[in-house]
Amino acid sequence: MIFNKVTILGVGLIGGSFALALKKNRLCNKVIGYGRSLENLQRAKENAIIDSFELDPAKACDGSDLILFATPVGSFIDIAKRIHSSLNKGAIVSDVGSVKGKLVRDMEALMPKGVYFVGGHPISGSNHSGIDTAAADIFKGAKCIITPTEKTDQTAIEIVIAIWKTFGSIVKLINPDEHDRIYASVSHLPHLIAYIIMNTVADIDSSYLKFSGQGFMDTTRIASSSPELWRDICILNKDNLLESIEIFKNNLDRVSQYLRALDSESLERDFKKARTLREGIGQD
């Protein structure tokens, strides 16, 4: 499994790291980058993350046998339309987006005949973003979710799985709609909440932030994640996210009621349940 030419659409933390991991594992001969920022692409080339770049996504994909979407998810459809006519028969198109579901089915529908889409989502995001934080080993030991549908080509998915396994990732196959329900609760909701905690303190008195301790820093670390990436993720996973928010609000209202009633016992019972769940993660 060696790709002659690989195109990375969006050379940031994840796209750049994917390129570096491909090179490190000698899985490709040449990596072409596409992005909106000339300066970023030039830096990626200087740092040998990509071999060359294009500012036109169609040109970047011309003749490639593997194309990776690593731009904010909100841009996928537009880019897929723009590259449509330059995709080679037999090419594999994959992505690293945090939203799957309808996006995967829309992407599949936009592939020319003989071009195979396989949805992927490496769980190696970070509050950091941009090319300077890219590294070949960020996928090692991390989960990577692959989201097959009834249309997924068997050979193409096996190749995509093999790439991630070569990178050291723990690959899990999940239905794209189930993926979005899962990640609405364990990722998209917590990101939204982290942003909201920051803005809540600002509404109260932003000078209070200087009194915060390690707990606050940990809880809000992901509030320094890319607003553009997370805007797209939240919008594209709106329905699941709104459902998670409703359940969160029910919990918040119940706890507020315990507080108003000075109901220590119920409060402690809720906290204990949460602690047991938190301490159980990764132990099964």
Add this chain to the structure above:
Amino acid sequence: MIFNKVTILGVGLIGGSFALALKKNRLCNKVIGYGRSLENLQRAKENAIIDSFELDPAKACDGSDLILFATPVGSFIDIAKRIHSSLNKGAIVSDVGSVKGKLVRDMEALMPKGVYFVGGHPISGSNHSGIDTAAADIFKGAKCIITPTEKTDQTAIEIVIAIWKTFGSIVKLINPDEHDRIYASVSHLPHLIAYIIMNTVADIDSSYLKFSGQGFMDTTRIASSSPELWRDICILNKDNLLESIEIFKNNLDRVSQYLRALDSESLERDFKKARTLREGIGQD
């Protein structure tokens, strides 16, 4: 400044670390521990964190010149009443509780004539708790809030400040009511939210937890904090906490509205504001 006999009421992470820091800095001759668990006190003694212990708080305070409250804040008033008659004239009573405000004034009112209360709150908590995580250096470089009132004895507060500065803490003086308003927003609300995020995922499907990544782990780290400690903190700072919750809910409702309306621009603006605030912490 050398204390002959120091009593630590509650020999857990913070109480035990305070004892170790006193010993390391040669600020005391003898440390007596009080707690509810004989087993814990025995372990503290075996590990030379305390020199002896009592299961009766009054006995533990007998003849001490420094008494530190390091039990859950909900127990302070009851213990203060129990030790009242055994407090030596000239003794300093302090605490490490996460709630100040009315609690500080109630504690002051419970001191016998000639015994001085000084409220303190080291910002060195952790999701860990218990004696096994105690260490002499946890206060080094951390903030410690001291909360004087109009009744605070000048000599007593200077001594308490000197102790924390000797431990390497950055001491800040704040009015006890202002302290509670600050920490409702930058600590008590985030703890409550972390517990609630866990219980929200459990309501959706607790099997989803195994798909979580580093962002989730960071955001919910403090959900493994002691339920008993945090039950007391939330109850005692109820009014400020409920006010913070209201402002949080307003922010959550606004963001939900953006989502429903697919208002990407407003969503991104809110996220950007949060990120700027988060990245600004510690830079002023």
